[in-house]
Amino acid sequence: MSVNLINKCRNKLLIIIFVKEPDIFRCTKVGPIIMKIAFLQTGKTSDKYLADGISIFEERLRKYIAFEICTLADLRSTRNMPSREQKIREGEQILRFIRPEDYTVILDEKGKEFSTIEFSSWLEKIFMIQKKRIVFVAGGAWGFSEAVYKKADMCLSLSKLTFSHQMVRLLFLEQLYRAFTVIKGEPYHHD
Numbered sequence: 001m002s003v004n005l006i007n008k009c010r011n012k013l014l015i016i017i018f019v020k021e022p023d024i025f026r027c028t029k030v031g032p033i034i035m036k037i038a039f040l041q042t043g044k045t046s047d048k049y050l051a052d053g054i055s056i057f058e059e060r061l062r063k064y065i066a067f068e069i070c071t072l073a074d075l076r077s078t079r080n081m082p083s084r085e086q087k088i089r090e091g092e093q094i095l096r097f098i099r100p101e102d103y104t105v106i107l108d109e110k111g112k113e114f115s116t117i118e119f120s121s122w123l124e125k126i127f128m129i130q131k132k133r134i135v136f137v138a139g140g141a142w143g144f145s146e147a148v149y150k151k152a153d154m155c156l157s158l159s160k161l162t163f164s165h166q167m168v169r170l171l172f173l174e175q176l177y178r179a180f181t182v183i184k185g186e187p188y189h190h191d
Contacts, residue, residue, distance in 0.1 A: 035065070035066075035127055035131065035132065035133065035134065036065065036066040036067070036068070036132065036133045036134075037061070037065055037066070037067050037068075037133070037134045037135075037136070037176075038067075038068050038069075038070055038102075038133055038134070038135045038136070039067070039068070039069045039070070039135075039136050039138070039169075039172070039173065039176075040070045040071075040072065040094065040097055040098075040135055040136070040137045040138070041069065041070070041071050041072070041137075041138045041169055042071075042072045042074075042090050042093070042094070042138070042139055042140040042165075043071070043072065043073075043074040043075075043140060044071055044074065045166050045169060046166065047166060050166055050167065050169065050170050053170045053173075053174075054069070054169055054170050054173055057170070057173035057174055057176070057177050058173065060177050061173065061176060061177055061180065064180040064184070065180070070097065072090070072093045072094065072097065073093075075089055075090060075140075083142040084142075086140065086142050087139075087140075087142050087143060087144060087145040088145045088147075090139065090140045090142075090144075090145070091144060091145030091146075091147050091148045092145075092147075094137055094139070094144075094148050095147060095148065095151060097135070098135055098137075098151060099132075099133070101131055101132045101133065102131060102132070102133045102134070102135045103126060103129060103131040103133070103134045103135070103153050103154075104134075104135045104137065104151060104152050104153050104154075105134065105135070105136045105137070105152065105153065105154045105155075105156050106136075106137045106139065106144055106148060106149070106152045106154075106155050106156070107136060107137065107138045107139070107155075107156055107157070107158065107168055107172055108139075108143065108144065108155040108156070108157060109157055109160070109162065110155060110157065111154070111155030111156045111157035112154065112155060112156055112157060113157045113158075113159070113160070114156070116175065116178055116179065116182065116189060117182060117191070119175060119179050120178075120179035120180075120182035120183050123176075123179050123180075123183065124183055136156075136172065136176070137152075138165060138168050138169050138172065139165060140165055141164075141165050158171055158172060158175065
């Protein structure tokens, strides 16, 4: 069986599957497949300049795909709470958000690194899987619990450099937008 991507439209991918039988090819239409992207973040973005930048890229991304940003409530009374406990409690919130039919990618410094072109190519391949939604997760200041690591389908690193968990939000959304412009052949990205 071979799968051919034959049409990319706004928010839709049309896929046709060709099945080879003895001396016969049969064509079955499977599309359109509608996949959504959710960006899950823990806690509000407190710096206005970051929030403004995030809003700009959120609006731009919606031109390409069904996209939403979901913000989990900040944990309360964390001043004297050990970081391990904070990770566990944030992890519980994250896991309640993720559905079984999601493809989950956590943004983590130990994750796989891509160039922009590699990331856009990877994203196109993910659109081919039988999932309803890709969920990218930016954790809190202390990172992720072990339970979240186990649930994730992939760990993605933006850089070997260290960024604040709020800065990562803007950097990632810009790269996601850039990936879509590469996929569409638009002039935003320059090699």
